[in-house]
Amino acid sequence: MPSSLRDKALACRDAASSIASLDTAAKRCLLLAMATALAADATLVLDANAKDMAAARANGTSDAMLDRLRLDASRIAGIVRAIREVATLPDPVGVTTRCETRPNGITVERVRIPLGVIAMIYEARPNVTADAAALCLMAGNAVILRGGSDAMHSNIAIATALRRALAASGIPEAALTLIDDPRRETMVELLQLTDIVDLAIPRGGEGLIRFVAEHARVPVIKHYKGVCHLYVDRDADPVLALRLLVDGKTSRPGVCNALETLLVHKDMASTFLPHAIEKLRRLGVEIRGDEVTRALADDVAPASEDDYAAEFLDLIIAVRVVDTLDEAIAHIRRYGSDHTEVIATRDPVAADSFVRAIRSAVVMVNASSRFSDGGELGLGTEIGISTTRLHAYGPMGAESLTVERFVVRGEGQVRHPASERVDDASGQ
Structure with missing residues (x-):
């Protein structure tokens, strides 16, 4: 088993190719299996959440933050339902968003592909563990989840259920990697893995998001607050x-x-x-x-x-x-x-x-x-909201976890005329 953070991240990157190779039907089956596994573990998740809630109350956590942290049977059912809804979404991977033929006859397509490895950094919302995993996997990505210490028991219980479904489906469990080390030094190390992590998405209070933005070397999608x-x-x-x-x-x-x-x-x-x-x-x-x-x-x-x-x-x-x-x-x-x-x-x-x-x-x-929520706006669920005007703006769903690349199809066209003057194999 990988031990260091870098080893875990490398394993996640290696598993990303397994996710990217899945077709739409396989991804839908995987997400439905994850939803079923989570529903089966509902009692375990509630027990874990009770530990987090007790610790939060003892630490004087505000009522608003307690509400974000709290799980009950209804909320777990909602999380399960959200995973199943993501499974029904259109698959963004492989979609050709534009196609045109240039005067020289080459065809230029823009096709959506997965980003690769997403690092999700969040605080007191254990539902994010499941939401982020479902969206990332549906978009063909692997995901590294780093939740806050206040929801650690809940996050571990949810991730354990989801990873069991991955293993049962023949997918490397590392495709869904949960970092259970709550130290900020570990977060900073994760945010600087530029050769492994393709995008970081922080979700939480303004302090967390600013910390991520200030310490990251990987690209960051963020919004500081909602006024x-x-x-x-x-x-x-x-x-x-x-x-x-x-x-x-x-x-x-x-x-x-x-x-x-x-x-x-x-x-x-x-x-x-x-x-x-x-x-x-x-x-x-x-x-x-x-x-x-x-x-x-x-x-x-x-x-x-x-x-x-x-x-x-x-x-x-x-x-x-x-x-x-x-x-x-x-x-x-x-x-x-x-x-x-x-x-x-x-x-x-x-x-x-x-x-x-x-x-x-x-x-x-x-x-x-x-x-103003991904589920309400037809995204199934959301991984966060971006107020950064990059490739995504507003609530982010599965499509926002892909990028467009160019695929060019030709019949031997060359750009420089001199390239056409090539001797044949006889040397004449």
Whole structure:
């Protein structure tokens, strides 16, 4: 068995060729076997998660982080279902995305191929162990998983079940390698294996992602935080806008697609804000607002510059009243994180202006920010979200774990005319 990190990574790289050679039917069967194995081990996974939860509570972990860490029967069933959904996705490998014939007769194709070895670095979400493995394997890649110490028991239990399915399918278990050493030095070593790791994807808090970006020598897909805004336009339906606000802020406040700032057009402020603030307060949300907001509702704390730039990941929201759509856009450009922005409006011109002006990875018109998720957007599940404008932008599914290469087909065409003047085999 490989012992050092480099040995484990090399074994994973060697196993990548086995994954890349699988056809679509074989990959689907493998993922379905992984889902079945995980479902069979549900009790073991729950027992392991209970150990992680107990340790996290003893360490004073916040309620939002505990929610990310917690597994129950329903959530495990959801993880199993997500693996099965990935198995039904279109296979991105081998897809020809473009084909054209050049004037000289050569045919130029662009064809999707696997990236190779993906290093997934994440914190307190044990579901990522299964989600990342399923997506990477469906895209023909091997994967190295490095979860946080807070979810280590859970991650090991999940990975053990998945690796058992790999072995039963005749695939090297190293294609799914879990690093169980939580030290940061080990993470740094992994991030510098430029001859083995083709891409690193960090998923967690801003501190983790910045650490990865600062220490990596391999390419990194990242987003630092999700400062998501809802802008309530002057022509918004107030009932619809309130629905988006409540869902975006309170359904799961500890996730990156939760709302953190509410912007309201001045023409809507006096009628919309008092009712919205009252509703949020009943749901336990702390309100921090500008002067106009504080004049419209009692006991609203003043919002600071830091509040408007904050990813609270909690039942806290910053509120500001703006004079125009352009002012709302300017606020988002200043404080946003290129993650997800929402406009509530009945004016199609305002909606189109908002969509064109906002450069974030996901822009919503009259829909909750909570739909900014790979599963909800048709990717089956997601391995993360990219706010880095490289080969992937936004929620990343299986296709984002492939790249296009050029395949050129010809009939002896050469570029330099002199190459055509070659003596035949007789030497004449």
